[in-house]
Amino acid sequence: RKQGSARQGQLSPEKLAQKVDAQMSLMVQLFEFSESERRLRDLLVTLFQEVFLEFFPGSAVLPFGSSVNGFNVSGCDLDLFLDLEKTKNFQASAKRPSGDLKPRRDAASQSSQHWARQRNTLTQDKNSLFQMHLLLQAEDGASVELDSCSEDSILSDIDLASATVPEVLELVAAVMRKCVPGVHNVQAVLTARRPVVKFWHKESGLRGDISINNKLAICNTRFLQLCTEMDERVRPLVYVVRYWAKQQALAGPLLNNYALTLLVLFFLQTRTPPILPTVSVLTLLCSLVEEEHTVVDGWDCSFPKDSARLEPSGNKEDLCSLLSEFFRVFEDYDFAGCVISLWEGRPLPLPSFLSSSEAGSKLKLGPFNLQDPFEQSHNVAANVNEKTALRFQHCCCNAAKYCRSLQYQRKSSKGKIWGLVRLFQPGATELLGQAGDFHLLWFQKVCASVAFVLRDMLKCSCVEVGQGLGEEQEVSEVKQEEEELEAKTQQLSVGSKRPLDEGGSNVSLPESMTWNCAVWHRVWLGRRRIRRQLQGPEPETQQQKANSLELEAKVSEAISQQECEARPTDPLFQFTVCAQASRSGTSREQDTRISLRFSTDPEQASVFQEFFHFLQGFLPRMVEQHLVSKA
Numbered sequence: 001r002k003q004g005s006a007r008q009g010q011l012s013p014e015k016l017a018q019k020v021d022a023q024m025s026l027m028v029q030l031f032e033f034s035e036s037e038r039r040l041r042d043l044l045v046t047l048f049q050e051v052f053l054e055f056f057p058g059s060a061v062l063p064f065g066s067s068v069n070g071f072n073v074s075g076c077d078l079d080l081f082l083d084l085e086k087t088k089n090f091q092a093s094a095k096r097p098s099g100d101l102k103p104r105r106d107a108a109s110q111s112s113q114h115w116a117r118q119r120n121t122l123t124q125d126k127n128s129l130f131q132m133h134l135l136l137q138a139e140d141g142a143s144v145e146l147d148s149c150s151e152d153s154i155l156s157d158i159d160l161a162s163a164t165v166p167e168v169l170e171l172v173a174a175v176m177r178k179c180v181p182g183v184h185n186v187q188a189v190l191t192a193r194r195p196v197v198k199f200w201h202k203e204s205g206l207r208g209d210i211s212i213n214n215k216l217a218i219c220n221t222r223f224l225q226l227c228t229e230m231d232e233r234v235r236p237l238v239y240v241v242r243y244w245a246k247q248q249a250l251a252g253p254l255l256n257n258y259a260l261t262l263l264v265l266f267f268l269q270t271r272t273p274p275i276l277p278t279v280s281v282l283t284l285l286c287s288l289v290e291e292e293h294t295v296v297d298g299w300d301c302s303f304p305k306d307s308a309r310l311e312p313s314g315n316k317e318d319l320c321s322l323l324s325e326f327f328r329v330f331e332d333y334d335f336a337g338c339v340i341s342l343w344e345g346r347p348l349p350l351p352s353f354l355s356s357s358e359a360g361s362k363l364k365l366g367p368f369n370l371q372d373p374f375e376q377s378h379n380v381a382a383n384v385n386e387k388t389a390l391r392f393q394h395c396c397c398n399a400a401k402y403c404r405s406l407q408y409q410r411k412s413s414k415g416k417i418w419g420l421v422r423l424f425q426p427g428a429t430e431l432l433g434q435a436g437d438f439h440l441l442w443f444q445k446v447c448a449s450v451a452f453v454l455r456d457m458l459k460c461s462c463v464e465v466g467q468g469l470g471e472e473q474e475v476s477e478v479k480q481e482e483e484e485l486e487a488k489t490q491q492l493s494v495g496s497k498r499p500l501d502e503g504g505s506n507v508s509l510p511e512s513m514t515w516n517c518a519v520w521h522r523v524w525l526g527r528r529r530i531r532r533q534l535q536g537p538e539p540e541t542q543q544q545k546a547n548s549l550e551l552e553a554k555v556s557e558a559i560s561q562q563e564c565e566a567r568p569t570d571p572l573f574q575f576t577v578c579a580q581a582s583r584s585g586t587s588r589e590q591d592t593r594i595s596l597r598f599s600t601d602p603e604q605a606s607v608f609q610e611f612f613h614f615l616q617g618f619l620p621r622m623v624e625q626h627l628v629s630k631a
């Protein structure tokens with residue numbers, strides 16, 4: 001079930017909690033992978049480890065990225081780092097002139113055959129993963145020792161110290177193709193900044209990458225993990241921002257999950273008081289607690305290993321407001337004019353950044369500058385082009401607007417989509433933020449329903465005579481209750497109840513509509529009797545209730561026929577009705593009520609009063625039903 005929810009990318013509103021904070025936490029539970037998936041991943045890592053140890057003595061297979069950084073999603077890719085450091089050392093020592101260790105070239109093929117046999121057995125069996133587990137356990141006792149495996153390795157084929165990354169990766173790919181059970185679609189992608197071997201593991205359905213020379217990934221993964229341990233708000237916030245970006249088609253190769261995660265962490269560093277410390281503070285703390293310093297590729301990657309030794313943040317902001325603030329902060333952020341630094345926990349203005357450090361001169365600047373926390377000459381968002389950067393801001397802007405509405409903050413008592421669900425609808429907040437004024441779209445729909453009731457149900461002649469911006473004609477007024485209107489807003493509710501000070505309408509939707517109407521028969525008299533006749537003696541069934549629009553039209557028809565067969569030459573009376581979108585509102589919410597102002601000739605006032613009295617009950621009810629039937 002968990003996997004289903006995450007893969008479909010949908011959250012059922014019924015499952016969602018009553019508050020945005022709870023929705024956010026629930027989202028983590030729905031998306032994170034299960035314990036069995038965790039075990040499955042561990043098993044796969046062990047499998048790779050076992051195989052690679054056969055060929056690369058002393059090597060280590062280390063998972064990084066979403067499998068282990070605290071932001072896992074069911075089915076996410078399996079990022080692996082093949083650490084060949086010890087193998088390199090081993091090879092160097094084996095090459096020393098003692099001359100005893102003669103590499104045997106046939107050893108590799110023997111080993112390959114052994115694994116190929118295992119693979120065949122495994123892939124034929126439905127329970128192969130279980131068997132794989134057993135196999136690994138069986139192999140455990142016989143795991144290859146550094147010394148004993150020297151003759152069994154394929155190291156004689158390559159000199160790790162002088163081989164290029166593509167050469168090593170091609171060898172890794174060959175080992176995977178031939179010797180890792182259940183692995184398919186093995187492909188070395190050598191053009192990427194960090195070349196990888198891609199694979200797909202059939203039985204588990206998992207896809208993954210293996211890279212070498214990527215120790216920094218292990219460090220930054222551990223750093224992300226530490227951040228999740230430091231404050232429990234980190235995970236829900238990152239999950240939501242990642243998912244939001246995915247739904248808005250922002251996340252992808254240009255702006256990937258790593259970059260998005262760093263942006264959230266940076267945001268948390270810049271709250272007052274900060275929710276997360278800067279990376280430089282963490283490095284300093286590492287020195288103070290006398291932990292060993294870690295330097296990778298010349299970059300200081302030291303930070304305390306144990307989050308329990310760190311002071312918790314005094315910041316008490318809740319998740320709901322943090323998310324809203326995230327969008328507010330980045331809706332008009334100068335991404336191009338500065339470099340976002342997690343090391344310092346502040347944006348660094350370009351001129352000073354460029355002049356102040358060597359890393360500055362090497363960092364690839366672009367429309368979105370987000371410095372890696374450790375590899376400071378690397379812009380993790382270097383692939384982001386201007387269009388994506390602008391779209392990111394645009395989406396943040398719409399999301400920020402939505403987050404200011406009551407619809408975001410509060411569960412709707414009318415069952416309308418609210419909170420995160422609406423935020424995740426692709427394009428929904430965009431519509432809200434755009435000129436498209438839902439209030440007026442709503443008005444249009446109600447007007448169409450009013451015309452339908454007058455024309456089709458009450459058999460009035462009804463001619464639309466004008467649209468405009470608020471002309472008023474006063475005789476009497478029907479105010480449709482806000483509650484009634486809300487109940488019909490399932491599809492349009494997005495436009496209602498939004499704060500008045502947000503985005504006025506730029507589109508030319510009319511705010512008023514006028515019809516000239518003529519009434520030909522006393523359709524308000526004796527309706528109950530005729531309705532009973534049409535319905536029969538039985539009490540109203542659910543089906544009949546559902547068909548009441550049709551029934552009411554038949555009742556009017558029957559009354560007209562009773563009065564006279566043909567239409568009289570003159571109407572009983574005429575009136576004008578002007579519908580107007582309400583612009584009043586004492587609260588910050590926009591008023592969704594629509595005023596209907598009726599005017600008639602004073603000479604026809606008494607008959608009109610009878611009709612109007614009937615309309616007061618009939619019209620709102622039927623408009624509501626009509627809107628619901630159209631929803």
Ligand code: ATP
Nearest residue numbers: 065066071076077216217220221256257258380381
């Ligand atoms: P996903 O579920 O999308 O795989 P993830 O948490 O694994 O999410 P990735 O974007 O796959 O995130 O990144 C995984 C790791 O790859 C990061 O921890 C980082 O080490 C490395 N990485 C990814 N993108 C970059 C980048 N732009 N610059 C530097 N390192 C990166």
Ligand code: MG
Nearest residue numbers: 065066077079
């Ligand atoms: Mg990944």
